[in-house]
Amino acid sequence: MNALHLKKGFSLRIAGAPERQLHLLDTPRHVGMVPEHIPYVKPRLLVEEGDPVAVGTPLFEDKRNTRIRFLSPGGGQVTRIDFGPRRIIRHIMITLDKHEPCETFDVPPVEQLDEMPRQALVETLLAGGMWPFFKALPFMDLADPDTVPPAIIVRLGDDEPFGPDPVVYLKDREDRFSLGIDLLNKLCDRVVINLTGDEAAVSSLPDPSVIYRFTGCYPSGNPSVQLYRTRTGPEQNRTWFIDGQDVILLGDFFRTGHYPVQRIMTVGGSLAPAARHVSTRTGVPLRHLCGNGPAGKPAARYIVGGVFTGFAGNPDSFMGFYQNALNLIDDGDREEPFGFIRPGSRKPSYSTAFLSAFHRKPFPMDCGQHGEVRACVNCGTCATICPVDILPQFTMKCLVADEVEEALAHGLLDCAECGLCTYACPSKIQLREVFRSAKARYYKEIA
Ligand code: SF4
Numbered sequence: 001m002n003a004l005h006l007k008k009g010f011s012l013r014i015a016g017a018p019e020r021q022l023h024l025l026d027t028p029r030h031v032g033m034v035p036e037h038i039p040y041v042k043p044r045l046l047v048e049e050g051d052p053v054a055v056g057t058p059l060f061e062d063k064r065n066t067r068i069r070f071l072s073p074g075g076g077q078v079t080r081i082d083f084g085p086r087r088i089i090r091h092i093m094i095t096l097d098k099h100e101p102c103e104t105f106d107v108p109p110v111e112q113l114d115e116m117p118r119q120a121l122v123e124t125l126l127a128g129g130m131w132p133f134f135k136a137l138p139f140m141d142l143a144d145p146d147t148v149p150p151a152i153i154v155r156l157g158d159d160e161p162f163g164p165d166p167v168v169y170l171k172d173r174e175d176r177f178s179l180g181i182d183l184l185n186k187l188c189d190r191v192v193i194n195l196t197g198d199e200a201a202v203s204s205l206p207d208p209s210v211i212y213r214f215t216g217c218y219p220s221g222n223p224s225v226q227l228y229r230t231r232t233g234p235e236q237n238r239t240w241f242i243d244g245q246d247v248i249l250l251g252d253f254f255r256t257g258h259y260p261v262q263r264i265m266t267v268g269g270s271l272a273p274a275a276r277h278v279s280t281r282t283g284v285p286l287r288h289l290c291g292n293g294p295a296g297k298p299a300a301r302y303i304v305g306g307v308f309t310g311f312a313g314n315p316d317s318f319m320g321f322y323q324n325a326l327n328l329i330d331d332g333d334r335e336e337p338f339g340f341i342r343p344g345s346r347k348p349s350y351s352t353a354f355l356s357a358f359h360r361k362p363f364p365m366d367c368g369q370h371g372e373v374r375a376c377v378n379c380g381t382c383a384t385i386c387p388v389d390i391l392p393q394f395t396m397k398c399l400v401a402d403e404v405e406e407a408l409a410h411g412l413l414d415c416a417e418c419g420l421c422t423y424a425c426p427s428k429i430q431l432r433e434v435f436r437s438a439k440a441r442y443y444k445e446i447a
Pocket residue numbers: 385386387388389390392414415416417418419420421422431432435
């Protein structure tokens with residue numbers, strides 16, 4: 001095992017870490033998909049309201065590559081499809097039948113997988129809706145099924161507050177994880193397991209594996225940062241990655257021939273009624289996941305995903321395809337009288353200007369901006385915190401001046417979209433959004 005310690009970055013000390021004990025959640029009445037939050041996919045609907053669906057029925061496909069399809073996470077009836085501006089598909093809601101029908105896919109017996117040609121494996125993964133679990137760096141778009149990647153990173157653990165712990169989701173599922181790794185080894189010669197967090201997970205990993213253990217500040221669990229620290233040449237820039245829990249789903253799929261929908265998720269944050277790990281299913285409604293929410297407390301923001309990179313949902317929407325964490329934190333959208341002279345003894349911040357810098361304990365966090373947007377003051381905070389050394393202030397200025405080539409030379413494509421620069425910037429500049437949209441525009445140009 002190779003060990004790497006990341007010094008750059010920053011770990012938030014916020015309250016509401018989920019406890020490790022796993023709680024089983026009952027079956028919800030509805031499940032749903034949120035296509036608008038699947039980046040780099042142009043969805044084309046394959047169902048209409050009122051259509052009956054089984055678990056594994058295709059709901060929509062990617063217009064860029066119609067072989068990549070997203071399957072239904074439930075069996076029942078499509079009861080609602082919500083559209084947003086320019087007819088983007090917001091939600092697809094499925095009301096579940098008591099006895100859910102389930103599609104069966106043609107998969108070979110596990111003992112015969114060794115003889116399966118790579119192309120046949122790719123086609124089976126595409127037909128079974130498993131392909132979207134593979135993403136490619138540096139854009140984090142869907143992997144191209146017609147290429148062979150230089151390597152596949154398996155991301156075990158995420159140090160962004162607060163994702164599922166690999167020790168919890170690997171427990172009693174080691175055999176399926178191991179089968180998933182065998183499948184990845186058929187897709188690519190180099191499979192690397194990048195572990196972040198507790199070393200206890202190592203005992204669950206298949207032997208022999210190439211393992212890197214990352215320690216240090218957030219975002220040491222981010223695959224872009226991991227690649228930036230370990231790559232040996234530019235040919236590795238299009239490395240694929242997959243989440244550890246999705247590797248287990250690959251194993252499940254080949255064991256059963258059914259589209260797997262069980263997931264381990266977390267509910268965390270200072271306003272979570274019970275911060276914990278839960279066993280539930282893909283596309284679960286947020287309200288079902290966190291009960292009645294934070295009654296009698298300040299208004300909560302429901303963040304689907306990590307607190308830096310997730311998206312805001314409402315209790316009636318659903319977990320995203322890639323998100324396994326729900327964080328509830330104070331919306332913070334209110335005036336703070338005389339905020340500029342308050343000592344800030346309970347204010348989590350990167351700045352050492354507050355008394356909270358002397359505390360080691362976690363604080364409740366809110367979503368307030370705590371100040372107005374100003375021009376960049378060249379303080380260099382973003383460059384100090386950025387884990388991939390791209391000098392965010394200069395890259396941002398290049399993009400504002402439409403000097404894309406110069407931004408690329410600064411390392412725009414290395415940006416891990418971790419959100420730390422936005423969090424730490426005293427001028428409240430949304431740097432991550434600037435870089436994210438610039439990468440998306442450049443992707444369109446070269447795609
Ligand atoms: S530029 Fe900002 S979002 Fe990108 S990696 Fe650096 S700190 Fe993270």
